[in-house]
Amino acid sequence: MRTYLSEKLYAEACRVIPGGVNSPVRAFRAVGGTPRFIARARGSRIIDADGNEYVDYVCSWGPLILGHAHPEVVRGIHEAIRDGTSFGAPTAAEVELARMVVEAYSSIDLLRLVSSGTEAVMAALRVARAHTGRDKILKFEGCYHGHADSLLVKAGSGATTFGVPDSPGVPADFARHTLTVPYNDLAGVEAAVASEEGQIAAIVVEPVAGNMGVVPPAEGFLPGLRALADRAGIVLIFDEVITGFRVAFGGAQQRYGVRADLTCLGKILGGGLPLAAYGGRRDLMELVSPQGPVYQAGTLSGNPVAVRAGLETLRELRRPGVYEGLEEQGALLTGELETLARKFEIPTCTNRVGSMFTTFFTEGPVNDYATATRADTARFARYFQALLDNGIYIAPSQFEAGFLSTAHTQEDLALTLRGAEAAFRRLAGH
Numbered sequence: 343m344r345t346y347l348s349e350k351l352y353a354e355a356c357r358v359i360p361g362g363v364n365s366p367v368r369a370f371r372a373v374g375g376t377p378r379f380i381a382r383a384r385g386s387r388i389i390d391a392d393g394n395e396y397v398d399y400v401c402s403w404g405p406l407i408l409g410h411a412h413p414e415v416v417r418g419i420h421e422a423i424r425d426g427t428s429f430g431a432p433t434a435a436e437v438e439l440a441r442m443v444v445e446a447y448s449s450i451d452l453l454r455l456v457s458s459g460t461e462a463v464m465a466a467l468r469v470a471r472a473h474t475g476r477d478k479i480l481k482f483e484g485c486y487h488g489h490a491d492s493l494l495v496k497a498g499s500g501a502t503t504f505g506v507p508d509s510p511g512v513p514a515d516f517a518r519h520t521l522t523v524p525y526n527d528l529a530g531v532e533a534a535v536a537s538e539e540g541q542i543a544a545i546v547v548e549p550v551a552g553n554m555g556v557v558p559p560a561e562g563f564l565p566g567l568r569a570l571a572d573r574a575g576i577v578l579i580f581d582e583v584i585t586g587f588r589v590a591f592g593g594a595q596q597r598y599g600v601r602a603d604l605t606c607l608g609k610i611l612g613g614g615l616p617l618a619a620y621g622g623r624r625d626l627m628e629l630v631s632p633q634g635p636v637y638q639a640g641t642l643s644g645n646p647v648a649v650r651a652g653l654e655t656l657r658e659l660r661r662p663g664v665y666e667g668l669e670e671q672g673a674l675l676t677g678e679l680e681t682l683a684r685k686f687e688i689p690t691c692t693n694r695v696g697s698m699f700t701t702f703f704t705e706g707p708v709n710d711y712a713t714a715t716r717a718d719t720a721r722f723a724r725y726f727q728a729l730l731d732n733g734i735y736i737a738p739s740q741f742e743a744g745f746l747s748t749a750h751t752q753e754d755l756a757l758t759l760r761g762a763e764a765a766f767r768r769l770a771g772h
């Protein structure tokens with residue numbers, strides 16, 4: 343495979359951009375090799391600067407549930423742009439988008455549009471802290487909620503721990519307000535809530551974890567969090583930046599029948615443009631400025647072009663059968679991948695919820711960060727490279743989700759399974 347132009351571009355990029363990329367995982371550090379510079383994309387396929395074509399399972403890290411350059415989304419964006427790209431004043435379209443979200447998420451009475459998932463979670467935490475008058479937050483090991491200071495925290499040693507900064511530049515004082523508990527460990531949450539009585543403002547969780555690879559919530563985990571939060575007067579925040587409009591139109595809340603107090607949305611909501619939102623219970627969201635005292639603002643918030651991309655995306659997703667189709671494709675693909683792994687006697691554990699999935703190179707089960715990180719990352723790197731050589735593009739890290747889109751066809755899946763067979767064969771050393 344010719345990668346001359348990607349290599350050249352990467353070298354140039356490294357001279358002017360830290361690590362040559364504008365978001366770290368794009369750099370292929372976990373798997374080695376040169377990141378592919380993407381020239382264009384359509385449907386399920388991306389084409390790199392050297393003209394190589396790949397079936398894409400990254401889908402821009404989740405947003406592109408309709409695939410690349412969906413005709414209705416592109417048409418909508420064109421129309422919106424012709425009328426101006428940004429006004430810094432309200433528009434009818436943003437009201438329509440907000441209404442669609444309110445209708446789809448019964449727990450959301452009011453919402454505010456922002457430009458990134460990071461911003462959405464940061465603001466939701468501010469609201470929770472304002473409402474409760476408490477400073478501490480509880481998050482789960484292996485969950486990612488954007489790069490805001492108080493969320494860039496890793497667990498110290500021990501089951502339930504106070505955080506230490508996960509990055510230089512995060513004040514230890516911020517990290518100290520963040521408690522970290524293993525995912526799916528309800529007893530751990532209970533213990534933390536008991537020992538920090540009256541001090542925890544919010545529990546923030548990915549209702550299906552997607553940022554340590556896909557880890558579904560254990561039976562009873564989400565309802566358990568709901569009950570604990572109610573009992574202790576804690577605001578329950580579902581970070582549905584990935585799962586919103588992904589695992590169901592109404593997100594994980596619809597799929598698992600659990601209501602959040604505040605919900606963060608992003609990725610699919612913007613249809614591939616920078617747009618996100620936080621919203622929830624009326625009494626909480628009425629705290630947000632200018633209705634209430636909690637300040638939050640954004641020059642490009644509710645940007646009309648991004649709003650239009652989101653609107654067109656949600657309209658397509660509301661068509662009958664969309665989620666059933668994604669579920670079916672997901673089941674088919676991961677079922678066949680497991681069969682291949684068994685055939686070549688490669689220990690794997692494939693987790694899937696709807697159209698998001700991860701094949702972990704470990705025996706499994708994978709139900710939290712500790713079990714996820716048992717995966718053989720060197721083996722994953724070889725699998726990744728073999729897939730890439732066979733025209734299949736998955737996230738360049740073991741600890742990420744793969745995403746299907748409505749644009750993925752039977753032919754794409756067949757091509758993928760041929761690539762996967764070659765990859766597993768290479769791993770098995772045949």
Ligand SMILES: *Cc1c(COP(=O)(O)O)cnc(C)c1O
Nearest residue numbers: 458459460486487488581583584
């Ligand atoms: C991607 C992601 C974020 C951050 O969103 P950005 O738009 O990248 O800032 C937050 N939470 C979750 C669960 C995500 O997957």
